[in-house]
Amino acid sequence: MSEPIITDSNDFAQIIPFTNVPADDDLWIDEWCHRMDEARAVFIDAEIKRHTVLIQDAREKHNHHNNIENYCREHDIRIVRKVLNVGDYCLAYVDDTGQILLKGKISVDVKAGGLQELVSDLQRDRRQFDKKYSKCYKDGVQLFVLVEEPIKTLNDLVSWKAAYSKLTGRELLDYIHKVKVSYGVRFVFCDKKDTAETLMRILRGKYE
DSSP states (O other): OOOOOOOSGGGGGGSSOOOSOOTTOHHHHHHHHHHHHHHHHHHHHHHHHHHEEEEEETTSOTTTTHHHHHHHHHTTOEEEEEOOSSSSEEEEEEOTTSOEEEOSSEEEEEETTHHHHHHHHHHHOHHHHHHHHHHHHHHTOEEEEEEEOOOSSGGGGGGOBOSSOSOBHHHHHHHHHHHHHHHOOEEEEEOGGGHHHHHHHHHTTOOO
């Protein structure tokens, strides 16, 4: 007999009906509980996906992060543009009244231009960066800086050289360590093809 489609959180008991099963059949009960847990997880994931919204800072240029937008389109993730206090992306959810409310206190600043963009930002106004990071810390926001640069560890920065700047990789590494220790900012590096997936893992609190 085919299993019914779960349409409501109260439908879990339909998956394996209690019929003609001895009350002391522990193996069957264990199997039923296991399948109930699996079904519940599927239902919860579906509900989260249906209600989750990715907020993109309204000041970001359209199509600036095509890889992220394409990923969201393929995975039915809704993007809403809204001015954010810090970062380029954060998660929100839609409540029962249709209002969009921020979810958690994780924000991600994406550097699509890689390390070169990070260096340019620092040289343009480092004090502004420090002010932004300090505000995140005081507001209890965990800020991630996601840099589209395929390096494996921070120590790889030591040998990195900027194309249009005198700032050395060692100096950049020192600054990253400074803001990490002072404000709890985390820097993550990835290949462009992995940006969207890494972004969603971070925002969902699943990034180690």
